[in-house]
Every structure is written in C-alpha cells, then in structure tokens.
Amino acid sequence: MSAAIRITQVSKCFGSVRALDQVDLEVQRGEFFGLLGPNGAGKTTLISALAGLVRADSGSLNVMGHDVQLDYRAARRLLGVVPQELVFDPFFTVRESLKIQSGYFGIRDNDHWIDEILENLGLTSKANANMRMLSGGMKRRVLVAQALVHRPPVIVLDEPTAGVDVELRQTLWAFIRRLNEAGHTIVLTTHYLEEAENLCNRIAMLKAGRVVALDTTAQLLRRFSTHCLRLRTDGAIPAELARGAAQNGGWWSLPFDAFDQVEPMLAKIRAAGCRIDDLEIGKPDLEEVFVRVMQGQHEGQVS
Amino acid sequence: MGHGFSTLFYKEVLRFWKVASQTVGAPVLTALLYLLIFSHVLAGHVQVHGVVYTAFLIPGLVMMSVLQNAFANSSSSLIQSKVTGNIVFVLLPPISYLEFYLAYVLASVVRGLVVGAGVLLATFWFAPLDFAEPWWILVFALMGGAILGSLGVIAGIWADKFDQLAAFQNFLIMPLTFLSGVFYSVHSLPPFWQQVSHWNPVFYMIDGFRHGFFGVSDTSPWLSLAVVGSCLAVLTAFTLNLLKRGYKLRN
Numbered sequence: 001m002s003a004a005i006r007i008t009q010v011s012k013c014f015g016s017v018r019a020l021d022q023v024d025l026e027v028q029r030g031e032f033f034g035l036l037g038p039n040g041a042g043k044t045t046l047i048s049a050l051a052g053l054v055r056a057d058s059g060s061l062n063v064m065g066h067d068v069q070l071d072y073r074a075a076r077r078l079l080g081v082v083p084q085e086l087v088f089d090p091f092f093t094v095r096e097s098l099k100i101q102s103g104y105f106g107i108r109d110n111d112h113w114i115d116e117i118l119e120n121l122g123l124t125s126k127a128n129a130n131m132r133m134l135s136g137g138m139k140r141r142v143l144v145a146q147a148l149v150h151r152p153p154v155i156v157l158d159e160p161t162a163g164v165d166v167e168l169r170q171t172l173w174a175f176i177r178r179l180n181e182a183g184h185t186i187v188l189t190t191h192y193l194e195e196a197e198n199l200c201n202r203i204a205m206l207k208a209g210r211v212v213a214l215d216t217t218a219q220l221l222r223r224f225s226t227h228c229l230r231l232r233t234d235g236a237i238p239a240e241l242a243r244g245a246a247q248n249g250g251w252w253s254l255p256f257d258a259f260d261q262v263e264p265m266l267a268k269i270r271a272a273g274c275r276i277d278d279l280e281i282g283k284p285d286l287e288e289v290f291v292r293v294m295q296g297q298h299e300g301q302v303s
Numbered sequence: 304m305g306h307g308f309s310t311l312f313y314k315e316v317l318r319f320w321k322v323a324s325q326t327v328g329a330p331v332l333t334a335l336l337y338l339l340i341f342s343h344v345l346a347g348h349v350q351v352h353g354v355v356y357t358a359f360l361i362p363g364l365v366m367m368s369v370l371q372n373a374f375a376n377s378s379s380s381l382i383q384s385k386v387t388g389n390i391v392f393v394l395l396p397p398i399s400y401l402e403f404y405l406a407y408v409l410a411s412v413v414r415g416l417v418v419g420a421g422v423l424l425a426t427f428w429f430a431p432l433d434f435a436e437p438w439w440i441l442v443f444a445l446m447g448g449a450i451l452g453s454l455g456v457i458a459g460i461w462a463d464k465f466d467q468l469a470a471f472q473n474f475l476i477m478p479l480t481f482l483s484g485v486f487y488s489v490h491s492l493p494p495f496w497q498q499v500s501h502w503n504p505v506f507y508m509i510d511g512f513r514h515g516f517f518g519v520s521d522t523s524p525w526l527s528l529a530v531v532g533s534c535l536a537v538l539t540a541f542t543l544n545l546l547k548r549g550y551k552l553r554n
Contacts, residue, residue, distance in 0.1 A: 053394055054554055073397035081395055087388035091318050103310025104396035146392065 002065030004029045004154045004185035005050065010059030012045055012209075019045040020056070021209040027187060027202075029064075029153075032180050034200030034217070035189045036286075038294060041206040043189045044084055047158050051081045063154055077105060080152030082144050084159045084189075088131040094118070094142055095127045098149055105150035117145045120175045122168075137168045144172065148179075155179065156187045161195065173199065197221075197286040205293050213293045217286070224289040228282035229254040229262055234275045238268050253282075308402035311393060315410030319376055326414065330372055331421040334364045338426050341486060351488040352519045357430035359513075361423070362440075363485035366512040368422045369444050370505065373415035373451040374458070374476050377407045381459025382468050385552075394553065400546035404456065404539075411452025412445060419444060432516055439515030439524050446531050447508035451476070453538040460551050479505045489521050504534045 005027040012020040020042045027033045035043050048054040050061050052068050052075070060067060066074040089097060095114065102110035118124045121141040126134060131142065144160060157176070161169045177199070180186050190196055196203060196217075203220055205213040213220060231252045236242065246253045254265060262281075269276065319326040342357040349356040384390035393403070434440065454476065462468040483505035489497050500506050501522075511527030514520035520527075546552070 051395055052553065053391065055549055073399075076395060076397040079395075081391075083388075083391050085388045087391060089384075089389045089392065090387075091321050100310055100314050101392060101396070103313070104307050104393065104398060106306040106397070108306060150396075 001029065002062065003027060004031065004064055005187065006060075006062040006065075007046070007050070008060050008062075010046070010049060010056045010061060012042075012049060012054065012056050018209050020049070022059070023206075023209070023211055025204055025211060025214070027154075027185060029185050030180070030183055031185055031202055032177075032200050033185070033187045034196040034203040035187060035206065036193070036196055036203060036290060037189075037206035040208075042209040043206055044158055045209075046206070047081065047156055047187075047189070050156065051079060052076060077150060078153055080147035080150065080155045082147045082155075082157040082160050084162070086136060086139050086143070088134075088139050088142065090130070090132045093128050093130050094123060094134070094145075097131060097142060098145055101146045102149040107150055110149060113151065114145075114149065117148050120178075121145055122171055137164050140164055141168065141172070144175075153183070154185045154187070158189050159191065160188070161190060161192060169195075193286040193290055203286075205290065207294055207296075212296075213289075220289050221284045221286065224284075224292050226255045226257060226284055227259075229256060229265060230280045230282055231269070231276055232278040233269065234277060235273075237274055238272045241265060241268060304402060304405070307396055307398040308406050311398060311402065311406035312409055315376070315380060315406060316413055318380060319410075319414050326372070326376070327418050327421055330368050330418050331425050334368050334422040335425045337364055338429060342429065349487075351491075352517060354517055354519075355430055358432055359488070359517075360486065361426045361430060361432060362513040362516045363509055364426065365419045365422045366444065366447060366509045367480050367483075367485045369415035369419035370447050370451045370480055370508065371476065372418040373411040373448040374455040374472070376411040376414040377452050377455030378459040378462075378468055378472070379455075380407070380410075381456065382462055382465060385459070385463075386465070390552065400543060404453075404543055404546055407456050408449055408452040411455055412448035415448035415451070416444060433518070434516060435518035436515050436524075439511055441515075442528065443508055443512035443515065443531065446535055447505075447512065450504070450508070450531065450535050450538055453535070453542045456542050457538075457545065460545060463551075479503055483509050484521065485509055504530055507531050 003026045005025070007023055007025040010020055010023045011018070023046060035046070037043050045054065049056045050063065050068060052072055055069065062068070063075040063078045066078065068075040092100065098114045098117070099110065102114070118127055121144060123138070123141050123145060126138055131139065134142065140160065144157070147155065160172060173195070176186055188196065188200060200217055202216050203213070204211050215223070231237070231254070232250050233252065237245070237252055241254060242252070244255065256262060256265070338357070338360060341360055346356045351359040384393070458468055458471040462471060482500065483503050484500065489500040489506065492500065507522070507527035507530040510520045510522055511524045511531065514524040514527070
C-alpha cells in the first residue's frame, strides 16, 4: 500500500533563496503528522508543492501513490488543503462557496455532506450569510470546510489555528481528531507547539528548507528534552548536585531521566541542611526540543 | 469537459451577474450616452455606406461593448482572485488548464453578449436597423468576445497589481477598440490611417459584425473572418501555453 504522502528529493528555489533543499519525507496512512519550523523554513512551500500550487524544481511528490504533476487529477482529488492565508470569495454565501467548491471536484448533490461539515464546524447558522459578513474565526472555519467538501483521505492544515479563539480551536481539533480516527491522514503545521505535542504522533522539523528532525513525538521528547526538578532553597545546594544544575534567580534546575532519581537528590539536599522553600517538576516539552533542534545542537541526528 | 469546468463557468457567470448593475447596467448606460452625444453632433452631417449615421453607429457601439466587457470579465476576475488569494480555490481542484481556459473565456463571452444585447435593446429604437445577414452578427460577436476574453485571461495572469491591469486596459485595449471604426468608416480616413487601421484586428471584428446588419462593409466579411479566426487561434494557443506552464499562477 502506498504511503499517504511521499516526498522524494524535492528542491525549490525562489531566485537565490533555497526554499526547499532535497527534502525527503514520508507520511503513512492514518498518521497525525506535524510539520514544524520557524517562519521561512519552507513549510508552506512544501505544502504548496504537494498541492500543485508551486512546481518543485526537482524531485517528486506523491499523494497516495499519485504523482502531483503527472497524475494531478487523482492526486488533487485525494488531498484537501486548508491554506494559511485567510482567503474567501466575497461574492458568495457560505453554502454557495461550499457547493461551488464541490463542483470543482466534480461532485454534484453534495448537500448532505455539506450540512454535516457545517454542523461539525459550528457553521450551520451562518450557512446563508455572505462570506464578507463573517468574523475572522468564522472565515477560518469555512476554509476548513472548503478543504473537506470532496472527503479527501489526506488533509493538510497550514496553521489552521493562527489567530483563532479557544473555542474554535477546541471545536476544530475535536473534528479533525474524529476525521483522523475515521482513517483520514492529517498533516498539520502550527506555531503552537503544545498543539503539535498533543495531537501529532510523528513530527518533522524543517529549518532553512531541510528536514532537521524526524521522529515520533514521544521519541523526540525523550531524545531532546528531560524531566527537571526545580527548587528554591535558602542556601547553596551541595556541590555534587550544583555541577549538573542551572541556577536562575534563586531557582535551581536539576535535570533527571527517571523518577527514582528524585528522592536521592532530595535526600542529599536535606543532608546538606538546605531548606526547600518551593519545588516543582518540569516535564519534557516540545518547545525545548524545538529550540534545541533549531539551535542546531543536534543537527545530523535525523532518523 | 467535466463538472469542474461547468462549475467554474457557472461561478464566473454568477460572479458578474450578482453585481449586474455594475457589470451590465453601467456599460449599457455608457454606450447609450455615446450614442446620444455622437448622433446629436453628427447625424445629418454624415452618411456611411448610404446608412444614416445613428444606424451606422449602433452596431459599432454594440460590438465595442461586447469586446470591452469580455476583456473586463476575465481580467478583473483573475486579478481580484490573485490579489485576494482566493485563486487557490480553483488551483487546488483537479481542473485541467484547458477547462480553466474555456470556463473563463466562455464566461467572458456570455458577459459580452449580455452587455451587447443590453446596448442593442437600449439603442435600436433610435434608428432603423436591418439584420441583413444575422449569422455574421453572431459569428463576430462570439469570436470577438472570445479573443478579448483570452486577452483578459492573459492580462489577469500577467498583472500582479490592479494598476498593471489598468495599464494593459488603457494603453492596449482602449486604443485598439476606439481606433477600429466604431465611430466612423475607415474609408473616411486619410490613406495612411486607413493602412494603420488595417493592422488593427479589432477593425475586422467591428467591420464583420456591422456587415451582418447592413450587408455592406469596408472589407469583405470573409477576409474579416480569416483575420479574426487567425487571431483567435494564435491567442488561444498562446494562453493555453501560459496556463500549461503554470506561468505566475503556479509559482
């Protein structure tokens, strides 16, 4: 069975800027995949190349085994893209936009599915409103709806929650999760690393057009981030512990790998006669992974 | 042609029809004003091919409106979609470049014909009109609309900003349509300008179109058909090539 997305040696230059540099990436069917990276890393260019909005200079892109250039009709039918920019056609109502979009994909009589999407995205009451009259958040929902009219098995969302309120974010993710559980492959770019951490089973990080990290979310967290015991004490902690620790305004940060190391550390502090005023345990998070990968400390560790 | 094509065509027609006062009403009014002013000034002084000036002028205004509005439809739709970004809605679906071309051009032809019919309705009772050879009327309206619709596609794809499109319209389309014998017979021009006019393809569109009304024209309608047909073939091939390469749209 072919992968949901297979990207092979894809490069793309805009003038002298190398937006994509020999990118290889494979997303399996049913995955919830995160594509992360700072602005200008090439995420949107990669998505655009996949969607046929730009043509790669070299390499090939496949959606469920169909080349996006040679077999573009099949590839585009299998792909739903939510663009990053908040775009809309001011001439039409929400329902008209969705019916027209269905027609572009060759689908007639799509009302039943359109109603279902509208319902799931909380848009039912706005179905007959003109696009111009909608708030930014509502327009964003319509963009998601437009990407889903043809029931694509592979759905790509390019920063779908940028500038979106909490309620919509939750509605949106609940819906996308249900689609994923129903077998749709989801690819997501976001700047909210917490979202990626919670949703994605696998993550690729892009930097200057190259994939600099690619692993399961759990592995990435384990590899680049650790648990951390943070303490505020009334005096210096024992030198043995202070060596591996970072100090910041009366707080000591002591990294550890396993929880059975915590008690011995506390025992040593107690034995040294230190009083603990405050204590917390930090969990590994994607933000730390992201910062460390982008700083290039682990470049070359692509797996 | 699939359902994708017919939907895009329908959407393009719906787009101008939803703002018909601006896309149909306004050009009809403009043509009516031209007719009132020019016929007031010139009727009684000028006769062309033995036809009173007002009658001569009407088909010219009708065809000019067909051409200008065909151009306006595809070019303004594309530039608006590009500037606002909603062009992605037609680039993401599996619509072929041929379907894309035909949908935009046919919608332009429809807009041209609707406005042309509007101008004819608003003006035909100002002067007696024959419909001597109606097939020519239809053939030249369709082909002229398609040519300007194609030019509109080219301009809409090429222009990045509204002022670039305005330049295309003001410095190319307007001179070509105005200096084509809408308001006069080229036989009334000095020989040099007659020669120049014969290099303007719009002259043949208007001359052929007018032949359908009066059965007489500056040149043979068959020659006009050959020129207009060749122009359409060349422009179609050129535009299809741009679209096939994804020029500007997919880069």
